Amino acid sequence: MSSNHPDLLSYPLVGNVIAKTNDTKQCRRKKNRMFTLSVTVLITAWSCVYCKRTSGRQEWPVPYRRFDHRPAADPYCQALYPFCPSGESDGRVPRMALSDRIDIFRLQTPVWEFKYGDLLGKFHIMHDAIGFRSRDTGKNYTMEWYELFQLGNCTFPHIREGKSAPFWCNQGAACFFEGIDDLHWTQNGTLEKVGQMSGTQFNDMTQWVQDDNRTGIFYETWTVQAEPCPNSTIWFESYDCSQFVHRTYRKLADFGVKLSSAIQTNYTKIYLFSGEPSFLGNDSSIFEDAAKKALAEDIRNFYYAFRPHQSVKDFIISFIKLFDKVVLEKSFYLFYNFEYWYLPMKPPYVKITYEEVPLPSVV
Template sequence: MQTIFSLSTFSIFLIIVCCVSCVTFSPKEEKGQAKEQKPSCVDPSYVYCPNRTAIPSFGESDQIDIYYLTAPLLKHMLNNTLSYVNLYHSAIGFHHLASDKTYAIEYAVNNGFINLLEPIIYLNSTGQKEILHCDYATLCFSQQPIFPGIETYYTNATKVAEVTGTEFNTLLEWSKKYNLTHQAYRLFMVLKQWPNDKEIPFFDSVDCMDFTNAFIDACIEYGVHIVTEKVRRDYSLLFTLKPELVDISNPVYYNEVVKFYEELDIRGSGTWQILKKIVEMLYNFKFMRDLKGNYYRLTPIMPFVGNHYEMIDTHTNN
């Protein structure tokens, strides 16, 4: 069944995120504090890819099973709570049969959720306000259990393909290239309504599920042995009229963009302030930056924000 969740459902999701994450926010910068150097995106309270592993090289005749992995979003903090509103984290798992070792590849933000959601506004050496986006994302490769169990993060492992070592090494090279061309994480797909066959989104998301589905597409492109017909994925959506390009060389428009992010300003805030600002943002998401660094003005329309969960065809070829 295909479902689009309303603003209230998605608001609950973001509110929960803020409630459980607020204790790890970076300290708020004092307004008006001059800076001589660009601040760092690194959040010392956030550890990216703690179990990172060197990527092995497999022999030509090795047999490897590929899995589509999912777990409820923020499972490490909220257990299975967000599965009830179909919000999931996704990764690609693989099982090297000869060694019985299992691995996972996931696309993840480098500097934590808050830095992803809100850029840093700082004063440069001349006293001018600048915007620093910390939305970098890279692939995390780790050796870990992938089959559901007590020690496994993922709650579902769907076998997608069976490949040789040669084929998998090719897919690993594809993954490295994907990482080079997808270096910024984007939570939302931006569109006027949920797309049908004739509609193209204004902006695509670039998130963990986009990577896993692109990986499956690469499997299909390379002609590997696909063993499942469908997998599930979710989409985070923003609804708007056609975005308008903002000329940030105009100080008036640039200051509007800065003010929007300053008003969000959830770093170091109390819990209730965070909740209030997140809900306000959902009702009035004014600006979005594309992957080229251009800013666009959004005109939100009902239902403002939503989540869509559906089955994706893997085009079984064997």
């Protein structure tokens, strides 16, 4: 889910064989041999066709795309509040003495708690982070992953005049800064010690975080799943603050760090439910192809309903259009890996859950 930072946006042939013979038994034997041969050829041919089909099958969930570097943000993309204002501008993280012991804290609080208190917590819309305390220096640190341009910009695009394709301001990144705001995390949320590690393990973790941060650049709000039940097919995984926390915990377990919690470790997920998605293409293949003009227009109209700063009247009109599109037409356009997918929506369409994800164990 989102960070606790204010949002910029409000929103056989088998051929016939004729045997010329007077020997009925011989003819029958030949027919049997030909039938067996034909069936064998047919099965072999079908297997080859099936292999060709399955070898190109879509992988689910769709793998999150990684990059070799983080691109510079477009100047058009501006955040109401700066990203990671207390952290080092170049992303540096202090190294710990190898003999140091560092306490690990699970941090959780309602989204926008500073503005709305525990209101969003009542709907289980929570933000997650990890805290650290050096036993050697006594210093505390907070590490979290959130949107560079606030949640709305990462979830929905801007529809700009002069640009045929929707314009996305979507990046997410890790933020590391000194201090833990105890009141912020405990007032309506959680601040719990869940483990301890060495300075060596901490330094290994921060190197992994920097590598992960450089290659995983975009935020994904939605988890798209076939059914609202356990073991249902997942089409797309979210990539947000809680997923970053999960990845970090798993990496710590890989490093041999033991983690445990006295309370249930639940995390927020926002689901969309749909049948098997259909791949549509990217900006150039959709919005620069005259033959796909209708599709391009439909995608633009769909996202236009999510535009920011609408009047009450426009918001009501947009909500009705969205209800018609998602619930009645059962359609949703998902932007994932900088490509568009069509989702044939299914009841209950959208759902916010607060699911338990146990802390990983050391293997």
